[in-house]
Amino acid sequence: MPQVKEREGSGIVRGRGGGGNGGGNEPGGLEAFPVPTARLGLWIFMAVATVLFSALVSAYLVRMNLPDWKSLSEPGLLGLNTALLALASLFLQRAAWASRRYDLGATRRNLQLGGLLGFAFVAGQLLAWSQFQAMGYFLVSNPSASFFYLMTALHGLHLLGGLVAWGVVGSRVPPSALSVQLCTTYWHFLLLVWLVLYGLLLLT
Amino acid sequence: MAHSHPGYHDHHIGPEPQSWWTKYVFSQDHKVIAFQYVLTALFVGAVGMGLSWLMRLQLGFPGKVELINPTVYYQAVTQHGMIMVIYLLTALLLGGFGNFLVPLMLGARDMAFPFVNMLSFWAYFLSVVVLLASFFVPGGATGAGWTLYPPQSILKGTPGSDWGIILMLVSLLLFIVAATMGGLNYVTTVLQLRTKGMTLMRMPLAVWGIFVATVLALLAFPALFVGGVMLLLDRTVGSSFFLPAIVQFGQQLPREGGSPLLFQHLFWYFGHPEVYIVILPAMGIVSELIAVHSRKPIFGYPMMVLSIVVIGALSFIVWAHHMYTSGMNPYFGFLFAVTTLIVAIPSAVKVYNWVLTLWRGNIHLTTPMLFAIAFLNTFLIGGLTGLLLGNVIIDFPLQDTYFVVAHFHMVMGVAAIVAIFGGIYHWFPKATGRMMNETLGKVHFWITFVGTYAMFLPMHHIGLTGVPRRYFGFENLQFIPESVRDLNVFITVVALIVGAGQLVFAYNLVHSIFWGKKVGDNPWRAATLEWQTPTPPPHGNWGDQPPPPVYRWAYDYSVPGEKEDFIPQTRPQVTAGAGGGGE
Ligand code: HEM
Ligand SMILES: [Cu+2]
Numbered sequence: 001m002p003q004v005k006e007r008e009g010s011g012i013v014r015g016r017g018g019g020g021n022g023g024g025n026e027p028g029g030l031e032a033f034p035v036p037t038a039r040l041g042l043w044i045f046m047a048v049a050t051v052l053f054s055a056l057v058s059a060y061l062v063r064m065n066l067p068d069w070k071s072l073s074e075p076g077l078l079g080l081n082t083a084l085l086a087l088a089s090l091f092l093q094r095a096a097w098a099s100r101r102y103d104l105g106a107t108r109r110n111l112q113l114g115g116l117l118g119f120a121f122v123a124g125q126l127l128a129w130s131q132f133q134a135m136g137y138f139l140v141s142n143p144s145a146s147f148f149y150l151m152t153a154l155h156g157l158h159l160l161g162g163l164v165a166w167g168v169v170g171s172r173v174p175p176s177a178l179s180v181q182l183c184t185t186y187w188h189f190l191l192l193v194w195l196v197l198y199g200l201l202l203l204t
Numbered sequence: 205m206a207h208s209h210p211g212y213h214d215h216h217i218g219p220e221p222q223s224w225w226t227k228y229v230f231s232q233d234h235k236v237i238a239f240q241y242v243l244t245a246l247f248v249g250a251v252g253m254g255l256s257w258l259m260r261l262q263l264g265f266p267g268k269v270e271l272i273n274p275t276v277y278y279q280a281v282t283q284h285g286m287i288m289v290i291y292l293l294t295a296l297l298l299g300g301f302g303n304f305l306v307p308l309m310l311g312a313r314d315m316a317f318p319f320v321n322m323l324s325f326w327a328y329f330l331s332v333v334v335l336l337a338s339f340f341v342p343g344g345a346t347g348a349g350w351t352l353y354p355p356q357s358i359l360k361g362t363p364g365s366d367w368g369i370i371l372m373l374v375s376l377l378l379f380i381v382a383a384t385m386g387g388l389n390y391v392t393t394v395l396q397l398r399t400k401g402m403t404l405m406r407m408p409l410a411v412w413g414i415f416v417a418t419v420l421a422l423l424a425f426p427a428l429f430v431g432g433v434m435l436l437l438d439r440t441v442g443s444s445f446f447l448p449a450i451v452q453f454g455q456q457l458p459r460e461g462g463s464p465l466l467f468q469h470l471f472w473y474f475g476h477p478e479v480y481i482v483i484l485p486a487m488g489i490v491s492e493l494i495a496v497h498s499r500k501p502i503f504g505y506p507m508m509v510l511s512i513v514v515i516g517a518l519s520f521i522v523w524a525h526h527m528y529t530s531g532m533n534p535y536f537g538f539l540f541a542v543t544t545l546i547v548a549i550p551s552a553v554k555v556y557n558w559v560l561t562l563w564r565g566n567i568h569l570t571t572p573m574l575f576a577i578a579f580l581n582t583f584l585i586g587g588l589t590g591l592l593l594g595n596v597i598i599d600f601p602l603q604d605t606y607f608v609v610a611h612f613h614m615v616m617g618v619a620a621i622v623a624i625f626g627g628i629y630h631w632f633p634k635a636t637g638r639m640m641n642e643t644l645g646k647v648h649f650w651i652t653f654v655g656t657y658a659m660f661l662p663m664h665h666i667g668l669t670g671v672p673r674r675y676f677g678f679e680n681l682q683f684i685p686e687s688v689r690d691l692n693v694f695i696t697v698v699a700l701i702v703g704a705g706q707l708v709f710a711y712n713l714v715h716s717i718f719w720g721k722k723v724g725d726n727p728w729r730a731a732t733l734e735w736q737t738p739t740p741p742p743h744g745n746w747g748d749q750p751p752p753p754v755y756r757w758a759y760d761y762s763v764p765g766e767k768e769d770f771i772p773q774t775r776p777q778v779t780a781g782a783g784g785g786g787e
Contacts, residue, residue, distance in 0.1 A: 031398040037316050041392045044422065048384055052426035055473070059430060059466055063445065068461030139441050143461065146443040150433065 042182050046189050049158060053193050056154065057200060060147050064204055070142045074201055075131040081124035082198055088117035089184075089191045096184040099177035107180060108170075114187065115166045122159060125152055144204075151197050155190070162186050220743050230326075232318035233743055234303045237325050239635070241299030242628075245292050248332055250710075252287035253703050255280040264696025266677050274676045275363040278347030281674055282364075283339075285350030286372070289478065290379060291335065293620050295328055297485040298383065298421065301627055302390050302414045304635070308734035309408050309758075311399025311751040313744045316392040320385045327382035331375045338364070338371035346372045349674060351471055354446040354464050358439040361452070365439075373436045380425045380432075390418045399733070401754035405509065406773070408732050408758040409502065412509050413488020416516040417481045423520070424477035431470035438462070468530055472523035479616050480519040483583075484512055486623035487554060490576045493626050494558055496730045497573035498565030499769050501759040504557040511550035518547050528596050529603045537596045544594035551587055555580065566762065566769070570728075571645030575626030578653050579619050586615020589664065604674070607667025610660045618656045625652070625709070632713075633727050637739045638720030644712040651705030658698045662691045731770045732758045 033040065063069065095110035129149070137145040162183070169179045221227040231237060258280040262272045272280075303321070307314055315321045338345040347363030348356060356362050358369055394415045398407070407415075434445040438459075446467045447459040495502050502508060524532060524540040558580055567573065589611040593599045602608060625648070632640050666688050671678065678684050726735040733754065738747055745751070752774040760771035 030396070031400060031402050032396040037392060037396045040396060041317060041388055044388055044391055045384075048388075048422050048426055051423050052429060055427040055430040055470060059434065059445070059470065062466050062469075063463060066461045066463060068444075139437070140443045143444055146437065146445065150437065154433075 036178055038178060039182060039185075042185060046186070049189070049193070052154070053197070056151060057196070060151075060200065060204075063143055063147070066143075068143065070144055071204060072137065072142075072144050072148060072201065073135070074148075075128045075135065077124060077128045077131055078198060078201075081121050081128060082194065084117050084121045084124055085191050085194055088114045088121060089187045090114075091117060092180075092184040092187045096181045099175075099180040102177070104174055107175065107177075111166070111170055111175065111180060111183070114183075115163060115170065118159060118163055118166065118187070122156055122163075125156055128152070148201060151201070155194055155197060158193075159190055162190060230322060232314070232322045234307050234315045234318070234321060235635070235741060237321055238300050238303035240325050241295055241303060241328065244329060244332055245296035245300060248287050248335070249292035249296075250706075251336070252284050252292060253706065255284040255287070257700065257703055259284065260696040260699040262676065264693045266679065275344065275347060277676045278349075278363045278674075279339075279345045279368075282347050282349050283335075283345050287335070288617065289350065289482070290376070291332055293482045293616075293624075294383070294421070294478070295379075296624055297482060297620070298390065298414065298418060299325065299328060299386055301410070301485060301489060301624075302386070302418065304631065305410055305734065306390055306393055306414060307397070308634075308737060308741060308745060309411050309732055310394065310397060310402055311733050311746075311754060312393055312397035313746065313751065315389040316397055317389050321389045324382045324385035324389070327378055327385065331378035331382060334371050334375040334378060338368045338375070341367035341371060344368055351468075351475070352435065353471075354435060354438065354462075354467050355448070355450055358435065358447075359450070359452060359457075369439055370436065373432050373439075376432050377429060377436075380429045383421050383425055387418045387422045390414060391422065399751040399754055402733075402773075405506070406754060406757045408488075409491035409505075409508055409512075410485070410488035412512050413484040413486070413491075416512050417484040420477045420484070420516050420519060421481045424474045424481070427470050428474035431467055431474075434470075435467065465527075465530060468527050469523070472526045473520075475526065476523040477516075477519045479612070480515060482616060482620050484516065486579065486620045487512070487583075489623045489627040489630075490579045491558070492730075492732065493572045493576035493630055494561050495759050495761060496630070496728050497570055497576070498562050498567045499761045500561050500565035501761055502557070503560040503563075504553075505757065505759065507553055508557055511553045514550045515547060518543060518550070522547060525594055525599070528599045541594055541596050545591060548587065548591055548594075555584055555587075570629075571640070571642055571649055572626045572630035574646070574649045574653070575622045575629065578622040578649070578656075579626065582614050582622065582656065583619040586611055586613075586619060590615060601670070602667060604672055605667040606663050606671050606673055609673050610663035610667055613660050613663070614656075618660070622652065622656075625649075628713070630728070631734075632716065632720075633723050633739070634734055634737075635740055636717055636720065637722060638716055639723050639727065640716040640720060641712050644708055648705060648708045648712065651702060651708070655698050655702030655705065659695050659702065662695055666691055729768070729770050731760050731772050733773055736772050736774050 091110045092114035095107050095114060098106035098110060129152070132145075132148070137148070139146055139149050165186070166183055169175050169183055172179070221231060221233070226232075228236065231240075258269075258272055259277065261269045262277050303315070306312075343364050343366035345364045346352070346357065346368035348358075348365075348369060352369070352372070358365055362369075364372075394407070394411060398404075434443075437443045438445050438447055442458065444459040444462040446464050447457070447462040448464065449460040450457045491502055491508065494500075522540055522544045524536060525544045528537055528540075562577075589607070593602060593608065593611060629640055629645055632638070667673075669683075669685060669688055671681075671684055671688060678689075723739075725737070725739045728735070733752070734741075736752060737745055754773045755776045756771065756773055758773055760773075762769045763771060
């Protein structure tokens with residue numbers, strides 16, 4: 001019965017010179033913060049993405065107050081998509097938990113479900129676009145519509161990037177526990193970003 | 205030099221490359237990536253310099269050169285600015301020096317994510333290709349000014365508004381992707397891959413400068429990314445993020461309501477940190493050069509670190525000083541003027557500490573040292589004119605004149621490029637095992653240094669008489685005195701000479717790679733880690749040895765009672781406390 005790989009860097013606590021996560025500098029060891037290097041990299045990336053979406057939201061708030069702005073009625077499908085994304089997050093969380101127990105079967109199952117729901121979300125967003133167009137909102141009909149497309153597109157691109165990572169993680173046999181957990185963290189982050197964007201769209 | 209490392213299994217170092225392709229082209233080795241960045245950046249830099257010649261020819265000898273019409277002139281202005289700030293300085297300092305120095309100075313085997321690091325270079329390379337391609341598309345490159353302000357940047361009538369602006373924006377987006385991938389590496393490597401004993405407060409200042417600059421880049425570039433995408437949409441599909449209702453050529457355009465000011469905010473929220481993205485690594489490099497070549501410990505190391513961090517933090521709350529004349533609430537103007545002027549404090553701290561480091565040092569006037577000293581005084585002068593411009597009321601008449609051009613060329617353009625030159629002369633022997641020629645180096649230095657002052661001091665004067673920047677011709681502006689026209693001729697002649705003088709550098713660089721004088725591992729007798737590696741450092745940096753632990757800070761020069769006038773960071777402390785510490 002295959003097992004999930006040991007958590008890299010024996011995980012959480014890595015004292016000075018612990019060299020965890022294959023820090024690579026063997027006998028002498030390393031000066032490092034007690035967090036796996038890959039996780040730190042992900043956090044930094046999420047910080048960058050946060051700035052990106054904050055800039056987008058600020059631009060939205062500024063542009064919103066100009067006279068030609070028309071409020072949108074969002075397609076109802078977005079609610080369903082939100083639920084899909086939340087479910088994806090949930091399953092990935094279960095995968096992360098399973099990986100902590102070194103339960104390969106459950107890790108795999110939940111990881112796959114989470115990713116598939118991610119794809120479903122992307123498909124749902126595309127469908128929402130076409131509904132939106134049927135309602136007569138095109139990319140240039142009004143700045144609010146332009147923002148809608150821009151926001152969903154940028155968020156969707158981040159999610160697609162996540163799906164590529166998900167594919168890589170899932171294709172490893174067995175997937176490393178750390179990378180499953182990193183996928184999960186990223187999915188939660190994208191869920192949070194989406195909730196903020198969606199909330200903004202609904203409220204204005 | 206090919207070393208193999210039997211028995212080393214290392215996650216943070218790509219496999220030892222076997223083929224020519226993986227060794228020199230798609231390499232994951234941080235040093236090779238550094239050289240790729242440096243060479244590409246120097247190449248576009250040469251293009252940028254050629255463009256400045258075109259501008260200067262027009263300004264010095266208006267109408268004399270057939271080739272230069274208003275379109276060409278505006279394209280030259282724009283592309284010169286963009287190339288120099290982004291594709292030369294940012295790329296060379298972070299991608300070049302960052303890649304080369306960070307792992308070597310910290311005792312790491314490579315960057316944290318070597319594969320992403322390789323992607324970073326290739327994204328940068330692609331962005332350069334797209335940028336250069338924009339010169340050859342119908343309508344040519346964009347001539348909107350390096351700030352790309354809408355509406356004019358995307359409307360008909362501006363040079364390059366067909367394809368040039370589109371390629372420009374695409375190239376910028378690619379560059380941002382590249383900078384982000386590189387930045388992730390530098391930050392993570394600094395945080396996680398320092399060798400044992402290399403605490404944060406023992407890191408050389410060059411690493412501190414690069415580190416903080418990278419953090420700025422990661423937090424500033426996304427704003428430009430968003431602005432760039434929105435501008436691209438405005439241009440290509442006709443959305444109206446930035447475009448207000450406009451009547452052009454008697455026709456009402458089908459846009460309304462957009463806010464050009466919004467773009468300015470997004471741009472300068474990036475743009476001001478950008479200038480520190482460039483200057484902080486330069487400051488770090490200069491700190492190294494000054495310590496090594498004056499054989500003195502850096503004065504006030506903790507303050508030096510603190511001031512880097514404070515400058516970095518402040519740079520996010522001053523951006524609107526570029527927009528005093530764009531119209532804003534007077535209280536905002538006041539606020540931004542205050543924050544802007546506060547930046548002077550940490551900057552002054554740095555200058556004092558450099559001077560005190562030099563004070564009574566055993567100063568060797570080597571080429572790197574000369575360039576470091578040049579940095580100190582150009583940065584100082586540019587900083588002082590910055591203080592003038594930081595005051596709203598002084599800025600009003602000076603904004604968009606040659607005074608601003610003189611300010612930022614002194615403080616950013618020249619200061620950064622002399623730091624880069626100094627850095628190249630200094631680390632060349634580590635990278636190649638050979639020295640660059642000192643005599644040629646000094647010739648290059650004096651041409652550049654004297655030339656700089658000859659060009660930019662008069663330019664302050666031109667600005668003070670009110671001559672606006674970004675004008676093709678001044679024939680009918682009566683207020684411009686005859687003396688300004690003479691000065692413009694003078695500046696142009698100097699610019700041609702200084703430009704040609706850079707050939708000395710190019711020749712020296714290429715010649716020395718093959719025929720330079722061979723030297724040992726540590727020709728400058730420097731204390732930092734990179735000089736304790738074999739030369740040139742092999743794949744994995746430390747050969748078959750594990751990276752050495754570090755026992756002291758980076759600046760143990762001229763320690764009393766020592767035989768040698770430097771102590772490498774790798775030498776253990778004998779008696780507790782001796783020579784270690786901060787000051
Ligand atoms: C005490 C320090 C500084 C102050 C108070 C200062 C202030 C200013 C102000 C107020 C402007 C706007 C001028 C105008 O457009 O009317 C300006 C422009 C500029 N500054 Fe500085 N500055 C300082 C240092 C620097 C440094 C260190 C750099 C670069 C490394 C830099 C690069 C620039 C650039 C590139 C511009 C012009 C941008 C453009 O309009 O194209 N400045 N500075
Ligand atoms: Cu500024």
